[in-house]
Amino acid sequence: MPEGIEVEFYRRTALKALNRRIDVIKNIDSNYLPKKYGSFDLKNLLEGNYFTEATRKGKLLLLSISNDFQIGLRFGMTGRLLVDGKSAIETLEYSSSRNEPEWDRFSIKFRDGGSLSIRDPRRLGAVEINPNADALGVDFYEVTGIALTEILSSSTQPIKVRLMNQSKIAGLGNLLSDEILWRSSIDPRRPSYSLSRNDKRRLLHHIRKTVYELTERGGSHMGNLQTHRNLGALCPKDGEPLDRYKISGRTTYSCPRHQN
Ligand SMILES: [Zn+2]
Incomplete structure (x- = not known):
């Protein structure tokens, strides 16, 4: 499973997603939806804005948004972060070596045509809005x-x-x-x-x-x-x-x- 080291690699990958205008949330799996929020809130939060910073605490990846909100990405047992279809990590311990786009549980399309997504066979990751990193x-x-x-x-x-x-x-x-x-x-x-x-x-x-x-x-x-x-x-x-x-x-x- 991704441990802190893997999420540090995801953070480095996420740097490639900064300062690119977000066009649309292509999909979000119901398991991934932020608690207390719906996909509507996430759309409002992201679409038309851009990410300004990628930081990390432990296994939590934090993406700051141009509207001063933040989303937290969690990768569960088998999640990988892809930017423009590429990941820093090709296969994960305990994960399938297959690489299926239908495992994209959360994906964003940028206006420049690129994308950011979490590919996760077991669907145990999550997207959170303004996560409490101090609890870590x-x-x-x-x-x-x-x-x-x-x-x-x-x-x-x-x-x-x-x-x-x-x-x-x-x-x-x-x-x-x-x-x-x-x-x-x-x-x-x-x-x-x-x-x-x-x-x-x-x-x-x-x-x-x-x-x-x-x-x-x-x-x-x-x-x-x-x-x-x-x-x-x-x-x-x-x-x-x-x-x-x-x-x-x-x-x-x-x-x-x-x-x-
Ligand atoms: Zn020994």
Whole structure:
């Protein structure tokens, strides 16, 4: 699924959509419609205007409009952003490699003939009007030691659940969290409060290193653990058979030898 890194790529793609007059909303899937609003409101908001800025917080892409409103785009499990029919990401982990225009759940046509759309086989994304980005925690590119200590110290939740809680740290998903914890030698099931000062220092180091490295490599599925996410696979660090189990419904891989 798109994690913060993928949405950062979508933000860069969205820069190509700025300052282009919006002609018409070509379509919007009912699942995607903003809560409390109808397609009418969205048409009024967008048509004849243009986007002025593309920003991001965690997995939420924010497009500012020339009328001072903002729309937020969410990509669910399988959504990709296309501008003029092109995406920064050709295929997504967990997503179909097929590329069907009928999966466009939200699309805008610009007056210059170009377009912006979200292509999403599973229809779990959304368009929001003036979303509350303050409800999201610190962005995953900007986690500090102080923030991390505050987020972890009083929580009995498993560390992986806490890392994926978007109201605490925005942007980390399943793959990034497993990779970070594997690199940090921390068991994903450990209660958050039980991390020592050294554990937290190591964790912070690997959050930063992992997100920058995987951004460079091209996605949250480019981790060192990724090709070992199969039943019966061995830890690439020490050759131990990896454990596979679920945490909050998400498939988790960890090494029983070096993660504790
Ligand atoms: Zn290991």
